[in-house]
Amino acid sequence: MSKSIDFLPVILAGGSGTRFWPRSRRARAKQVLALDGERSMIQQTVERLKPLSGPNHTWVITNEFLAQEIADQLKGVPSSQIIQEPVARNTAPACGLAAFLVERENPDAVLGVFPSDHVIADEPRFLKALQKGIQLAAAGDNMVVLGIEPTRPETGYGYIETGDFAKDDSALHVRRFTEKPNLNRAQEFVAAGNYYWNSGMFIWSARTLANAVREHLPETAPLLEKIAAAYGTPQFDQVFRELYPKCENISVDYAILEPRSAKGEHLSNLYCLPAEFSWNDLGSWASLYEYQMETRLRGDGDGNVAETEGHTALEAANNYVYSPKKFVALVGVEDLVIVDTEDALLIARRDHSQDVGKIVKELGLSGRTDLI
Template identity: 80%
Template sequence: MTKKIDFRPVILAGGSGTRFWPRSRRARAKQVLALDGERSMLQQTVERLSPIAGNEKVWVITNELLAAEIESQLPGVPRSQIVEEPVARNTAPACGLAAFLVEKSNPDAVIGVFPSDHVIGDEPRFLKIIQRGVQLAASGDVMVVLGIEPTRAETGYGYIETGDSGPADLDDSALRVRRFTEKPSRNRAEEFVAAGNYFWNSGMFLWSARTLANAVREHLPEMAPLLEEIASCYGTPEFEQVFAKLYPKCENISVDYAILEPRSAKGEHYSRLYCIPAEFGWNDLGSWESLYEYQVETRSRGDEEGNVAETSGLMTLDSVDNYIYSPKKFVALVGVQDLVVVETEDALLISHRKHSQDVGKIVKELAATGQTELL
């Protein structure tokens, strides 16, 4: 970076990752699993940011079920900066709390919000784009979102519509944001890709602590006092009690809906909301299907028949395009195609790849029927 900026990554790691059941459980959610490589998704997220932000600058927002595992995986992150939500809430309360916590020590610090379950193929390029975004976010009352150049008419992602170029004196590649659109229909997604000025919403945001805290005060006036009171108790014996009392009163709403969409509604020349187009091998691993596709595309795994397997041995006969996880057993595939087979010590999942998004419904049914030992 051309000027020294206090950069604080905030990693959102509170999700349960139900679509990766049975490997993902309440106390072993997907972000603490090594789904792609030997390091967990969370460890990879922190490590790729380490060249521009040491572990002592990192904050992790999680829950009490995952906190101990996260602490063991990230020994360099201060335990006090692994914040345990007392109840599950969406990204707006988590981001807002981080803003008020960081604002206490340095309102000018730039907060980078990062989901804990993404994979990045080109990490050097990723870091260069983050550095540019940090510079832009530090320039004033500015919000920055990383937009991924779409490669297909994906209906599972949100989209960012962009307009004019941003401030040439800061970053002439940044584009002003016109509006956000949540997961569109197939026809609309095709229109977005054809238009050329739409990008996938990566869920990665950059803004100063002051900018985000003020945005929470403006757009979430009922939530802001709750989060400010929680933050004011941080580091005191009363913190956990106040956190547990007030946080459940916060609205369950995403930062996109609560802050970014109202900001974009001001008009692209007034909102100071910018998108930096990015292409660095990004993938949002949201299901067994997306993990399979990523590993085939990157050739990190997969045989000549398109089978991706983590087993003690594999034999195939007339079987193509399957995902198999059974690390302690030899597996034979005969005449099957497009399957997901995942074995753990106490459960076995068999699904068609195209239906792997529905695995979360199994988890809901297990909860509804009281089979909590499988959660």
């Protein structure tokens, strides 16, 4: 990669991770948990980017509940670059704010936007794909999304319809984005062969993204610019808290990428870079179970994945158990998720694990904020 290109990662870490309750809480959300190893998800995210950009050049957008834990975990990231959203406003304002902050000092810098909670294997291939994306983003008013070749008709992901290859035969023009289709459409997309999962990883220059926010979010852009102008001053916190809640609550996909793709694939400067690395969006206990089974990190001969002091299973199969301080006995049960923490116990069918977030809402309505 050319040394003249400044590459700055922007890590989105504001989610609450409610589908991993009861391990995840407001101050211990999914991204700060070690779900698949010794290091937390956000630590792994920053570590894999180090060959291209060190932690001192990394920005993190999070919330007030997680900021201190993230600062403790990411010692190399300057505290001034861990931005605490006063309220959640989805990914478009978060990405836009990062763009306006960087644009003031370095408009040509290339920003890479990364969720804080993905699992990526084949890191050399990941870095190679990023290098291609950085070069493409730096070459003009280009937007690059890393696309994942679908392995199943997943209804929980967004899809990217691609067209012709760009000039270098590595990136594809984007025709259209489709958010979370129903099963029939997802099956059609997989069969078509020119659709990719939207990984949520984007690459663009600070100027390109800032101008896109100005174009597609004309009411939000001035608010973000005023917040960015106050950065580094004593008034920053007050301005941030006053103006950010007024920003539109919308994802970067809906706000910028979909209207940009509507211009037509050869006019939008929007590209999909197919990924050749292993990727997993750990979105639920069921997906964590499946990932650990696929990678053989854990699992007995009956398909039980157990993170426990020990376990035994009698006529029990395909269960996920987390109980690090207890011995667990499974008898005659199948396809369960069992998660035991100091103050809560979750028992759910694996195929209902996407609904765990509803429990958190119920706890809030019933006043049990001590469990959230």
